[in-house]
Amino acid sequence: MNQSARPVVRRGKPTRARWTILWLVFLGLAISYIDRANLAVALPYMQHDLGLAAGLGGLLLGGFYWTYSVLQLPFGHAVDRAGPRFLFGAAVLWWSVCTAATSVVSGFGALFGLRLLLGAGEAAAFPASVKAVGTWFPPSERGIATGIYVSGARCGTLLSVPVVTALIGWIGWRSSFIATGALGVVWAAVWVWHYRAPREHRGVSESELALITEGREAPAPGQERPAIPWLEMLRHRNVLAVSLGYFCITFVEYFFITWFPSYLVQDLGFTLLQLGVFGTIPAFSAILGQWTGGYVADALVRRGLTVTRARKSCIVGGALTSSVIAVAAFVRSPGLALALLSISTAALTFADASVWCLPADLSPRDQGPDVGWEGSIAGIVNGISNLAGIASPAVIGLAVGMTHSFVFGLVTAGVLAIVAVLIFVFGVGPIEPLRPGNSGAESRNQAESAS
Secondary structure, three states: OOOOOOOOOEOOOOOOHHHHHHHHHHHHHHHHHHHHHHHHHHHHHHHHHHOOOHHHHHHHHHHHHHHHHHOHHHHHHHHHHHOHHHHHHHHHHHHHHHHHHHHHOOOHHHHHHHHHHHHHHHOOHHHHHHHHHHHHOOHHHHHHHHHHHHHHHHHHHHHHHHHHHHHHHHHOHHHHHHHHHHHHHHHHHHHHHHOOOHHHOOOOEHHHHHHHOOOOOOOOOOOOOOOOOHHHHHHOHHHHHHHHHHHHHHHHHHHHHHHHHHHHHHOOOOOHHHHHHHOOHHHHHHHHHHHHHHHHHHHHHHOOOOHHHHHHHHHHHHHHHHHHHHHHHHOOOHHHHHHHHHHHHHHHHHHHHHHOOHHHHHOOOOOOOOOOOHHHHHHHHHHHHOOHHHHHHHHHHHHHHHHOOOHHHHHHHHHHHHHHHHHHHHHOOOOOOOOOOOOOHHHHHHHHHHO
16 A cells, blocks of 8 residues: 555545445455355256266365465465555456356366466455455454455355356356356446545545544654564464464355255255255354354453453354254254254354454554555465365365265364364464564463453
């Protein structure tokens, strides 16, 4: 971000421009999840037309995350340097073209290549989103703002089932990819036209700018950005522990993003119509959990809890409750199984709202509103955690191919939810801004009293 740019601030009545930015970020993430989940919904029909085995289906669903995970780190660094305006817009345009191009594939090789390219574009989504919201929202509103924008991912997952199912039934699976890809092209144009940093945005009044920048002093003219090397961040106790804990949570989440539609059809015997109707219930639960988690995170801080206790309480409680996904493997009633899965995904997103506050919580706060390391930290956390996007669909897909059942996958997800609880309880120390030369090891002795 160019700190030397002349501020553009309108005087007058209070404005709420930050909420417009928030809802644009929400829509961008929703589109990203529609585009990545399109394959999961269409896969049962594509397998027949393209002759894809179940094992290959798992590789296709997981192939997206090969590039998605690896490119999180460079995109996180890039968005901290250049800002989210053009980077986010270009990334959405890129992955939208890749989505539309899926309509012309004729075999596994081309489809797998497009999934790799799709993952490369979508790698910018979360670092750019975290950066934009971290720039535009003060710590006092960070929980609810995070809950709202991250729920865009859940809304995308929710919409992907009925919308893509309807498109497949109406115009076929090939044309469904063209339709969903077109959404991103429109969003990218609107984003680049509208987005600016708070001090450069003509829709921001002085009162709103004061709220946005509370607790964050503007940098002095010519002030150099302090360097926090990637390797140092990777060695930091909290960054590494949060990444590993979120890996476990992400493993569970990506069952819902990848194999969930196939589970409803194959194990629970849902028809196409039932999939389009009842398959949305867990996604609705996820959105409710995300917003509730953000509200509770802010409410706990307002009641006087430390950021450490507030964040950990939400994350640990949500991850523990999400382990009920394992119980769903052993119930015979489709309705009861769906209810358990709905509870599980709501609990996951309840925890998720606090997890995505952590990059901003860990970023230095004294470098001005437009300068921070939220994007880099988010890139590390999301890059490591989304290796589960490779592992989850591949492991579950291979197990389904061998056992013709999702029991193993659901039990594995439940166990990893418990592992996430242990990591956040015993591995994550006090939540505080990173400092150069501070690996976080000295905070270990304070963890008992702060958590």
